[in-house]
Amino acid sequence: MPLELDQPVQKTVSCKPQALSATFPPRCIHLLVTTGTMSLEEYRHPSGPADDANNQKLQVAQLMFAALAPSRSLLHRAVRSLALLLPIALAACVSTQPPPQQAVRRIDPAYAAMYGPRLDEPHPLPVTDISEVDPRFLRREVAYYGREEPGTIVVDTQSRYLYLVREGGRAIRYGIGVGKEGLAWSGRARVGRKASWPGWTPTAAMIKREPERNARWAGGMPGGLNNPLGARALYLYDNGRDTMYRIHGTTEPWSIGQSVSSGCIRLFNQDIIDLHSRVPVGSPVVVLQGQRLFEVEDETRVSSAF
Numbered sequence: 574m575p576l577e578l579d580q581p582v583q584k585t586v587s588c589k590p591q592a593l594s595a596t597f598p599p600r601c602i603h604l605l606v607t608t609g610t611m612s613l614e615e616y617r618h619p620s621g622p623a624d625d626a627n628n629q630k631l632q633v634a635q636l637m638f639a640a641l642a643p644s645r646s647l648l649h650r651a652v653r654s655l656a657l658l659l660p661i662a663l664a665a666c667v668s669t670q671p672p673p674q675q676a677v678r679r680i681d682p683a684y685a686a687m688y689g690p691r692l693d694e695p696h697p698l699p700v701t702d703i704s705e706v707d708p709r710f711l712r713r714e715v716a717y718y719g720r721e722e723p724g725t726i727v728v729d730t731q732s733r734y735l736y737l738v739r740e741g742g743r744a745i746r747y748g749i750g751v752g753k754e755g756l757a758w759s760g761r762a763r764v765g766r767k768a769s770w771p772g773w774t775p776t777a778a779m780i781k782r783e784p785e786r787n788a789r790w791a792g793g794m795p796g797g798l799n800n801p802l803g804a805r806a807l808y809l810y811d812n813g814r815d816t817m818y819r820i821h822g823t824t825e826p827w828s829i830g831q832s833v834s835s836g837c838i839r840l841f842n843q844d845i846i847d848l849h850s851r852v853p854v855g856s857p858v859v860v861l862q863g864q865r866l867f868e869v870e871d872e873t874r875v876s877s878a879f
Contacts, residue, residue, distance in 0.1 A: 680704065684711050688843050695770055696798050701826045701841055710734075710748025710830040712844050717744035719866060726764075726807075726820070726848075726858040728838055729866040730755060733830050735820070735838065736866070737851060745851075747844045750828040752836030758818050759862035764854050765810025770796030771821070779835055799824060801835070804842040805849035809858055818860070821845060 684703065688711075691698035703711065710733065717738055721727055727736040727744075730751045736744040754776075773794045775787040794800055803822015810816060823829070823839040833839075840848065 684708075687712060688841060691804075691843065691846065694804065694846075696796070696804075698798070698804060698842055698846075701843055703826065703841075705827055706748070707830050712745065712747050712841075712847065714739075715744055715746045717742055719744075721859060722857070724852070724856055726852060726856060727866060728820070728858065728860045730759075730838075730860070730862055731865050732867075734866070735840065735848075737848060745847075747840050747848065748829045750823060750825075750831050750833050750836070750839040752833045752839065754817070754819075754835070755837040756862060758816055759860045760811070762809040762811045762816055762818065762858045762860070764807050764852055764856045764858060765813075765815065766808045767849060767852075767854060768806045768808070769849070770804060771800070771802045771806040772796050773800050773802045776817075783835065803839070803845055805845040807845075807849065807852070807858075809860075820848070820858075 680703065688701040688703050690700045715736075717736060719727060719736070719738065721738045723738050723740045725738045727738065728749070729736070730749075733749050733751065735747045735749050737747075738744045773790070773796075774792070775790055780787045780791060796802070801821075801824055802819065803824060806819055806821040808815065809818040809820070819837040821837065821839055822842040822845040823836075825833075825839075826841055828839065829841060
C-alpha cells in the first residue's frame with residue numbers, strides 16, 4: 574500500500590525501544606514526543622508483532638517524515654515572524670525625533686520697551702541687547718528692608734545691584750557691572766555733579782594696564798556712543814573732594830552682573846538715564862564692599878515682592 578504522507582502513526586507497529594533509539598538520533602525522538610507525533614507511552618510500550626522488519630522500516634520512515642514536517646513548519650513560521658519584525662527592529666535603530674532646538678528665551682514686552690532705542694538723545698541710542706543678560710539684573714521695583722532714607726543710592730558690589738531707596742519700604746533695583754576702580758573704595762559720599770554724555774579721560778593706571786586701548790585717549794575722549802562712560806555719569810564727592818568714584822553707563826551691556834577689568838560702577842545706558850533723571854546733586858550714596866546688603870533669603874523675598 575502506498576505511503577500516505579499525512580497518515581498518522583500506526584499503533585500496530587512493533588519495535589523495541591532499543592531498536593527505535595538506535596535508528597533515531599535522540600533529537601528526533603525528542604521532536605516526535607514534544608510535537609505530538611508520538612506519545613511518550615507509545616515510545617515506551619509499542620504494540621504489535623516484533624518480527625516484521627519491513628514494517629518497522631516503513632514505520633521508521635513515516636516517523637522520520639512526521640518529525641521533519643513539524644520542523645519545517647516551525648522554521649517557516651520563524652522565517653515569517655522574522656520578516657515581519659525586521660522592519661520594526663530596523664526602525665528602532667533610526668531616530669525619528671528631530672534634533673534638539675536651542676531654547677530661545679522670551680523677552681518680556683515691558684523689558685523690550687524699557688531697553689528699546691532712545692532716538693531723542695543727542696546721540697541717538699540704539700536698542701540694548703538683553704537676550705544674554707540674567708533677568709534678575711534688569712530694572713525693577715522691589716521690596717527694600719534696609720535702613721537708608723528715601724532718595725539714597727545704595728551700591729551692593731558683591732551682589733551686583735544698585736538700589737534707589739523709595740518711600741514705603743520700596744526701592745528701584747538696577748543691575749550693575751563692577752570694575753577694578755569700583756572695588757577700590759567704599760563708604761558714604763554724595764552726588765557731587767552729574768553729566769549727560771560725559772567725556773572720559775583714562776587714568777594712568779588704565780593706560781598702563783591696557784595701553785593699546787587707552788593710550789590714545791590720554792588727552793580725553795569726547796562723549797558719544799563709543800565713550801566707556803555711556804550716556805550719563807554721576808560723580809561721587811566726599812566733603813567736597815572728588816573720590817574718583819563714578820556711576821555711569823556702558824558700551825558693553827553683556828558686562829552687567831559681571832566683574833570687569835576697568836571702570837567703576839556701570840549700568841545699562843537706559844538705566845543710567847533713568848537713575849540720572851531721579852537723583853539730584855547732593856543725593857547720599859552708600860557703597861558696600863565685601864558684604865551683602867541682604868542675605869540670600871532676603872534677596873529672594875526682595876526679587877519676588879514687586
